[in-house]
Amino acid sequence: MPKIAIGAGHGLITPGKRSPDGEKEWEFNTKVVTAAIRFLHEFQSIEILRLDDPSGNTDVSLVTRTNKANAWNADILISCHHNAHTGKWGKWTGTETYTYTGSWKQAEKLADLVHNEVVRAYQLKNRGLKKADFHMLRESKMPAILIEGAFMDSTIDIKRMRNPQVLEQVGKGIATGVEKYFGLKKKISSPVKSSDVTYQLKQSVPGFLTAADAKAGKNKQGTVEAGTYYIFNQASGMINITAHKGIPGSWINPNVKSSSLSFLIKIKADKLWYYDRPDWNAKKSTVKKGEVFTVVDTLSVNGSKMYKLKSGFYMTANPNYVEKQ
Ligand SMILES: [Zn+2]
Structure with a gap:
């Protein structure tokens, strides 16, 4: 189980370590570290130790940081910083990653893998290892390894550093570098599934195979009848409801308005057949002119439109015989 020690350089109270506009280095560093930790948690069987104070309120000393990482037996250590050249605005630029002097193959391998990713995320000059x-x-x-991501006293680099999406991508890049170093595997995603939570469906609605179809209202697979269901899964505001806990059901759009689904019809013909099933041969009985029914669905049966009624029976949708109210 790889153990990863990671820290944002300095703290909020550290003197100096500011951009010429007074932005604190730790605030840039922590955005990178926080994102890196979040992305690292997407991988299986890893442990993470954060070396700085995540609130920034204390500047954890360097000795404390390395003592913590050593006592914890971390497998790797990553320190995230941002550079400064003169402390006044200038045009220096770029990303560099450090390892200890001399030859240390594993550290150099880690530095190389992470550096390539973070350079891509900053999109600044590659100053190398x-x-x-x-x-x-x-x-x-x-x-x-110690990453000096960009110069906080650079008029070029500060534009990237002030973009939270860039620092987010840098964090992701660190996680990707670590993934490659250890050969990590992604966790199997486990959205809310087979929950005991029930869902009360007040009226029949269209059912779909996928959340995307339900959202778009396309490729309807049938009708889900009103009733009590278990929530099997949820995605993009759509829900998969099932009558059999643990087995996927149909995706529905919980936001479909009832008015768009059911409407009333009035019988125009003197006498009209209604049906047991969506089948023109399944004649049940007749209704009389002027009677009103609630339609909950419209189907196509052998090329002719049929209404499904709230009562569960079926009737022609031919406007010569019935009219919408
Ligand atoms: Zn620093």
């Missing part, structure tokens, strides 16, 4: 005698790299027992 570098070596440095930084505390976080030197004192960590496990392969450790």
Whole structure:
């Protein structure tokens, strides 16, 4: 089970470490780390230890950070920073990733995999892999890397850093690099399924094979009768309801308005057949001119339109015999 120690450099209270406009480095760093952790949680069997204070209220010392990671026996350590050159606005730019001086194959492999992803996310100059005698790299027992994502005193880089979607993508890039390093597998997604939650369907509605069809109202597969169902699954505001718990049912759109589904018809013919089933041979009996019925569905039977009535019987939809109210 890979153990990943990750931290955002500094804290909110750290002196210096600001863009020329006063933005704090930790605020950029934490957005990257928070996103990375969220994306890492999509993978199976990993453990994550965050080394900085997620509230930013304390600047956890470097010694505390490496002690924590070492005591926890982390397999890798990732430290997320943003760079500064002069502290005044300039045109320097780019992304660089550090490992400890000398040769350390595993750290270099991790740095390479993560760096390629984060460079792609920042879309700034690739300043490459570098070596440095930084505390976080030197004192960590496990392969450790330090990312200087972009320059917070760069008029070029700050535009990317101020875009939360960019920092989100950088976090995702870190997770992808770690995924490749360990060969991680995605968790099997488990949306709400087979729940005990029941759903009261007050009237019959169209049923669909997929949530997308239900949303679009396309490729209707039949009618789901009013009644009590279990909720099997939910997606994009659509729900899959089933009479048999644990077995998928039909997708329906819970927002379909009743007025668009049922309407009244009045019999125009002197006498008109109604049917047991959606079958022109299944004559049941007759109704008289002027009687009114509620239609809950319209079907096509042997090329002719048939109404399904609220009573459960069927009747022709031919406007020569019935008229919509
Ligand atoms: Zn820093």
